[in-house]
Amino acid sequence: MCSPLALLHLQAQGKGETFRSCQAGRLPAAGWERAAGRATQGDARLVFQLPLSSPVTESASRRAREQQLFQRPPRGRLRVRGTVRPASPPARRWQEGRAPWLPAMSLASGPGPGWLLFSLGMGLVSGSKCPSKCQCLVQEVTCTGMQLTEYPPDIPLNTRRLYLDDNDITFLPAMDLGLLSDLVYLDCRSNLIGEVMDYTFVGVFKLIYLDLSSNNLTSISPYGFSMLGHLVHLNISNNPRLSSLNRYTFANTSSLRYLDLRNTGLRTLDHAAFQGLLTLHTLYLSGNPWRCNCSFLDFTIYLIVAHLNHPDALNATCVAPVELAGWPIAQVGNPLRYMCITHLDRQDYLFLLLIGFCIFSAGTVAAWLTGMCAVIYQNSRRKSSETEDEDENGQPVGVSRQIFKSRADSVHDGFPQLI
Template sequence: MRLLPAPSSQSLRLLFLFIFVMGVAPYPALTAGCPDRCVCDDQLVVQCAGQELTLFPNDLPLATRQLIISNNNIGELPALQLNYLSDLVYLDVSNNTLIEISESTFGNLRKLAYLDLSFNTLTQIEDRTFGPLSSLVMLRLTDNLGLNEIHPDAFSENMALQVLDVSRNNLTTLNISSLIALPSLRSLGLSGNPWRCDCETEDLCLWVQIEGFKFQDEGQTVCQGPPEVSGQRLAEVGMQLRADCHQGLGYWDYLFFIAIGFVIFSAGTVSAWVMGVLMVLYERYNKRKGEDMDSDDEEERHMGGGMMGGGHQGNGDLNKAGMQV
């Protein structure tokens, strides 16, 4: 029986080295690369906070689940690079210098549940900015001191949204039509904004009054203007605004009623004309039908009279013939 040769010491060292490397190597998806000045661990978390980054980090592992790039000087989120991270669940971009974001920024982040954009320099939130984020549960937009406009439909597609914080911005009004329709919304932060409590924010004030439990720091959510309500809580002026904003009719209301009256008058006139035409046609039809029936009756009477006359004449002839016989 032939025995195999014993492994050499060099072969054993290579084997042990291979086993060691396989045992301690990080998750395969993360070995594809880790950005400079960032830390990537085997839990699919990439930590780049406070590294004085001015650009979005390159070479991010495609399997990244959490990305933390807060406390840097990043001014833009490049859609092309960000949307490669289709498994991203948690994104913290707070305390940077973001100026704007668009619909394409988060176009492929269907699994993203947490998004923090606070402490940036955003000025407005456009239509469908967060539309692709169908799994978004928590959104923080606080402390963007230049943020003075949020599109009415900015959150209309975020049906999973539970927590929204827009505190400490520069908002004076907020259209709540899409927010009211969100079935999962549980908490909304509004404090620290210079709210103008007039007819434009009437619905917002009433909503705060009716469902105050949904609002963070409701006691600190106060009106900055007009002067007569300055310092009052939004919940305190809701009913007052309802009464003040619906006391009388405005210029456009009168125009609306005039237009509606003209439309109703025109519709009534046209309807009456059509009914008149139809009645005339109906009368003519009935008259013609009656004339036709009268002529038919007259013809029948003439025909009946002729037949009766002929019958009497024949009987007379027969009688005469019988008498002769």
């Protein structure tokens, strides 16, 4: 039976008859080795003909075959399975180390290069497998309705369209998903995925279509879609446990044209989350318990000025407050602006009355305190002035002056005045 690498090599060389014979099992191991040797006689690409699956002594002779195969032949000759053949010009260039596609190797380097090529070959083979329970076409893998509980392994690395819908997958591994660098279409609807983390889609930067509808999403990381700069279609509808979206959720999805947010638990949206979506054309918002309060005003104004296509505009209605219940959110901008900016309700008047009463009470108390302070100050000043007017004997200065004046008058009466 032929090894996978031998089949790939024979197919690449265009040896259709030999390839079909080897694939059907009509050639033994030595037979396909000789056929491969004849097909690539004098060609340096013989190094990729490592027989990986010998029927009898595979594990015992693998190292010996590798050392024999990767040993550099003498200059001017090429060793093929123990026979020495004249080397072709490409082989001579390979011997001289001038081939740009293969580094020079020698026995002094040990089995390292051999194992490197072996690992490379195994990686290429494993990347071309098809997961069990899935159907694989050219660059397309379909795993729809296979009751998968986890992300399927062994998905071909060149896959561009991946269908994982109608399963029970709870988590998208970033490491496995990031290997699909050419992926442009990912359908994960009707699963049990609970969250989108920062690094979930870090490797699939070419993704154009992403469907996460009908899952159990409870949160989407602020930077969960930050690497999806080419994303055009995003569907996260029918996730009733998703109650909020961060303002940076769509920060880097500048190519987004279709966004479906129907039937989620969203109650409000920050208009800043949509500022970078300059190419957004279609937006679905129905089936959500929108609370059209003053914090929702900026988003309603955005809906008015952005001129987006709302196919479900009449079904996207407010549930609160009572005055706006049943109003389409695309038409609630002006009434909400009147309520939040120019209109004063009963609570506002009560608040103003309370503020006026507080100001009046504060002014009255301040005036009373000022009067009391003035009276106390006057009394203290009068007492201090009376204390300063007392003489040394403790009598008031006014009484002493009267006694001195009466004595002076009596003296003037007893003696004549001299002219």
